[in-house]
Amino acid sequence: MGQTSLLVAIASALLGQCLVAGVICRHGFTKLNNGCYYFDGVHLSTWTEAQSYCQNFGAKLVSVESQDENAAILSHMKQYRGAFSKLDFWTSGNDIVRNGRYEWASTLQPVGPFTAWAKGQPSGGPQHCLHYHNFEWDDQTCDVKNSFICEQNDDSDVFGR
Ligand SMILES: [Ca+2]
Ligand SMILES: [Ca+2]
Numbered sequence: 069m070g071q072t073s074l075l076v077a078i079a080s081a082l083l084g085q086c087l088v089a090g091v092i093c094r095h096g097f098t099k100l101n102n103g104c105y106y107f108d109g110v111h112l113s114t115w116t117e118a119q120s121y122c123q124n125f126g127a128k129l130v131s132v133e134s135q136d137e138n139a140a141i142l143s144h145m146k147q148y149r150g151a152f153s154k155l156d157f158w159t160s161g162n163d164i165v166r167n168g169r170y171e172w173a174s175t176l177q178p179v180g181p182f183t184a185w186a187k188g189q190p191s192g193g194p195q196h197c198l199h200y201h202n203f204e205w206d207d208q209t210c211d212v213k214n215s216f217i218c219e220q221n222d223d224s225d226v227f228g229r
Contacts, residue, residue, distance in 0.1 A: 092104075094220055097220055100137075104127075105130065105141065105144070105218065105219055106217070106220075107144065107152065108121060108218065109153050111216075112153065112154055114210060115210040115211070116210065118158045118214070121218070122218035128219060129216060130159045130218065131160050131172035131173075131174045131175050131177070131219065132159060132172075132184070138182070141200075141217065145203065146203070152215050156199050156212075157199055157217050158197065158214045159200065159216075161173075161205070163196050163207070164196045170198060174219065184204055185205045189205060189206045190205075190206070191206075191207060194209050195208050196209070196210055197209070199212075
């Protein structure tokens with residue numbers, strides 16, 4: 069095998085299933101829509117702990133900007149529901165900085181215009197963190213232990229560390 073074809077073979081093996089539409093997902097991350105996501109239903113965590121886990125994975129808690137992204141996440145959640153010890157998943161959404169004004173901690177952008185709040189949510193009070201509950205958005209107290217979803221940063225080191 070020539071050197072060039074060997075390199076091509078190695079590159080193909082490395083990229084393999086992860087390379088789709090120019091996005092390279094980190095090891096363990098799943099390509100959905102146009103991003104890469106890691107669904108953790110094992111390390112049930114408070115919102116703050118979930119943020120740390122995602123950072124350790126070279127990612128951030130998910131931010132959900134569009135109907136397409138939300139639909140892709142829900143579809144994955146439903147398909148693999150048996151693999152998660154809890155079907156409530158933290159996102160990076162919160163109104164900790166300013167009560168009633170939700171933003172994505174991962175991007176520092178306001179939540180919306182797209183939202184998928186369940187009927188009557190966010191209910192407010194002591195609940196300041198946005199999680200998926202019954203496949204819809206709901207605010208919850210941030211110290212509850214939930215599953216969580218990490219989203220790979222666009223600018224992350226694609227081959228990991
Ligand atoms: Ca996103
Ligand atoms: Ca609520």
